[in-house]
Amino acid sequence: MTTVTGISRIAAARASGQDEWPPSWNVTPHAISTGRYIDPRFARLEHERLWMRVWQVAARLDEIPESGDFTTYEIGDQSILLVRVDAGTVKAFYNACPHRGTALGEGCGHFGRGRIICPFHGWRFDLSGNSQYVLERQEFRDGQLRDEDVALKEVEVALYAGFVFINFDPEAEPFEEFIAPLRALLDDLAIADMRHYWWKSIPVAANWKVAQEAFFETYHVPATHPQLEKTGADVIFGDRVDVEFMHRDVAYEVFAQGHGRFYGGKKTPMAGHTLAEERTGDPVDDMAGHLRLLLEGMDAVVLKEDLDILESLRGKPVPQGSSVQAQYVKALYAEAAAQNRPMPKPKPQILQAWGGEVFIFPNFMILPQAGNAMMYRSRPDRFDPDRCTFEIWSTRSYPASVKPPRATVERVTDGRDPRQVLLIPRQDLGNIPRIQKGLHARGMRHTWLAAEHEKIILNMHRELDRYLRS
Ligand code: FES
Ligand SMILES: [Fe+2]
Structure with a gap:
């Protein structure tokens, strides 16, 4: 029987954006439930609550060694354009032209003369994502287009140990803590x-x-x-x-x-x-x-x-x-x-x-x-x-x-x-x-975990839940 308290708890969870959590997603000290590996709803939740909020390795720095070099990083339906600006600076932009959305980079390559040029109508940006040129600029926003309206949008970046870490969440915990x-x-x-x-x-x-x-x-x-x-x-x-x-x-x-x-x-x-x-x-x-x-x-x-x-x-x-x-x-x-x-x-x-x-x-x-x-x-x-x-x-x-x-x-x-x-x-x-x-397999509800040999698995899933449940 569902009590009033139970109902209000579910309602409160829904109101706070928490989804229902079926038993097939549970983790115990001995077992990982199989839904975590096979359920498309779980994969969606991971995308929203983990990948869109966690520090993650988007590239090695040696993918983009010289100024103007770029590479791309894909996670879920998101694509990020990573650009080497100078020896100590890498920018991570949403890989989308602010005009009509064209992806500005594919795979990896080099932006010559420090210019990122959209292949569709030629809007141009510098390596830091500032707008450099808009063809027929007077036609946009009643002639009042500001540079900041059309600058490339960035995500958080941390350079460490030869890696480019990114985070989609502007409110993310500091990289140093992570x-x-x-x-x-x-x-x-x-x-x-x-x-x-x-x-x-x-x-x-x-x-x-x-x-x-x-x-x-x-x-x-x-x-x-x-x-x-x-x-x-x-x-x-x-x-x-x-x-x-x-x-x-x-x-x-x-x-x-x-x-x-x-x-x-x-x-x-x-x-x-x-x-x-x-x-x-x-x-x-x-x-x-x-x-x-x-x-x-x-x-x-x-x-x-x-x-x-x-x-x-x-x-x-x-x-x-x-x-x-x-x-x-x-x-x-x-x-x-x-x-x-x-x-x-x-x-x-x-x-x-x-x-x-x-x-x-x-x-x-x-x-x-x-x-x-x-x-x-x-x-x-x-x-x-x-x-x-x-x-x-x-x-x-x-x-x-x-x-x-x-x-x-x-x-x-x-x-x-x-x-x-x-x-x-x-x-x-x-x-x-x-x-x-x-x-x-429907006869398989959960895996079994060895206490020592598989403890990294358990620790990983517990941290994953910290993201998914908050
Ligand atoms: S979509 Fe990039 S310039 Fe038009
Ligand atoms: Fe192996």
Whole structure:
């Protein structure tokens, strides 16, 4: 029976703009309800209350390195034009000509002579969005057209760590508050110094959260990437009983603002660890074997030159009290110093971050390494809960003498095509549409969450609800 109080509560919620909240959208400490991934009404609510109000990565600065360079960012039905004005200034405009709405930029490019010119009737703007020229100006507003009537409309911008963050909401919380829980970590990891190596955009038949949550834990590694965790794979696919899993040592941390991270700890392959039974007797060989799987499987996180540095240690004695891993780190830093190439701060907690991930709420992931970083971004495809665009960047720092290339995106047509996507992300992308398909099952009301391995997922959904319910 609905009480008067109940009715008035619903009425009050409606009056305050709060929608009904079906049980299929609930989150508990153990479970995420499936409606959050498949319900078009939920996707609409996310658009209005999350994407239109949250700080989000619209671009890397190296997409628009020179004055006049532009790129575009699409979220839901909104398109934003990002323009490099000068070395320290980027403007983010609604991608619409104030005359009759024509999108002023498509993809990326360059506005020559500092002029943004609408392709329809030629209205012209400077790089800061001020009106420069209106053909037959006297015809508008009874001859009283003011420049401010026809200036380009801006959204909020924050430049940080090599990213252009934007926010559609002029009343948004300050960017500093949003990024505060991660700032020291990202600064020490030298993310600002990372530049384009390659970048792919992949259409994925799954909700944007399903796609990114496949990268929020290493619990999936033995089953999805058996080549990376052979002993674990033997437990899952063979007849072995439980054994020492390397990824059991991964540590997960969650922060305010929905952010999170995981990191490898001492016993992961990135830290040079090899399970006793997999050791060959040559520690360089053992470590190189793991790094080669990452190089060949991703061409990110471990680059060819990193493996070459490790191989150069072959046959060299390891000083008393040191390890191959410590010698490798030393050699990486020595080589980078010789090239005058920026590197993360070599503090213990930063070295620990290698082989892990930093998650920036709501949809950006960074896998930091020595002098390089892999990055992921997951975005809804307009308002379709079953489709998203998943992007992968391989970035690296460059020697001071080398001018990094302008970042350009390669559009992948099929994420499961070995000619377009390397093995490790392809293994992940193979699962993602299957997860989405399963989430539609009427016998499936919610997912189950592991307390540690999947805590970044829970923290993300709780923060998402903070946006959706306010
Ligand atoms: S729509 Fe841009 S000048 Fe007319
Ligand atoms: Fe994976």
